[in-house]
Amino acid sequence: MFLLRTMVVLGLALTPAAALAQGQGHAHAAANGGQIQKIGAYEAELVVKGADVMLYLVDDKEQKVDASTFSATATVLAKGNEQKTLELKPGTANLLTGKADFAVDGKFRATVTLKSGASEIGKGRYSVDIKG
Structure with a gap:
């Protein structure tokens, strides 16, 4: 009986729903190689390449969201534990960008x-x- 319970618990722990509940974030890969976080009704993927900071927005069905009506502010932990603020403005399609x-x-x-x-x-x- 103990073995059966253990197997059931392990099986549930390995399901995608359990991964989401445990804070893993998402069961799908990031389309642009960044990290995805749920912000409100959207999924926002942050990608940093050199000094370029990009935030890609999709809806709950992973469809691109027109970024022209959005903006974002990033509070970043900079070198020497300083906090810096970075503004992200609409770019093309579903992208907000900043430097x-x-x-x-x-x-x-x-x-x-x-x-x-x-x-x-x-x-x-x-x-x-940070990607090269």
Whole structure:
């Protein structure tokens, strides 16, 4: 009986729903190689390439969302444990972009606040590798 219970518990722990409940985030891969966080009704993927910071938006069906009415602010942990603020503005299609004019130690760690017009949609926390 113990073995059966153990197998059932392990089986449930390995399902995608359990992974989501445990904070894994998503059962699908990031389309652009970044990290995905749920912010409000959207999935926001953060990608950092050199000084370029990009936030891709999709809906709950993984369809691209027109980014022209959105903006975002990233509060970033910069080198020397300084907090820096970075504005992300609409780019093309489902993309918000900005430039980091400061250095970071290791990973790019940021709290991103997503807005539509003047209304805050929500926040997402990221820790991503900087791509060359």
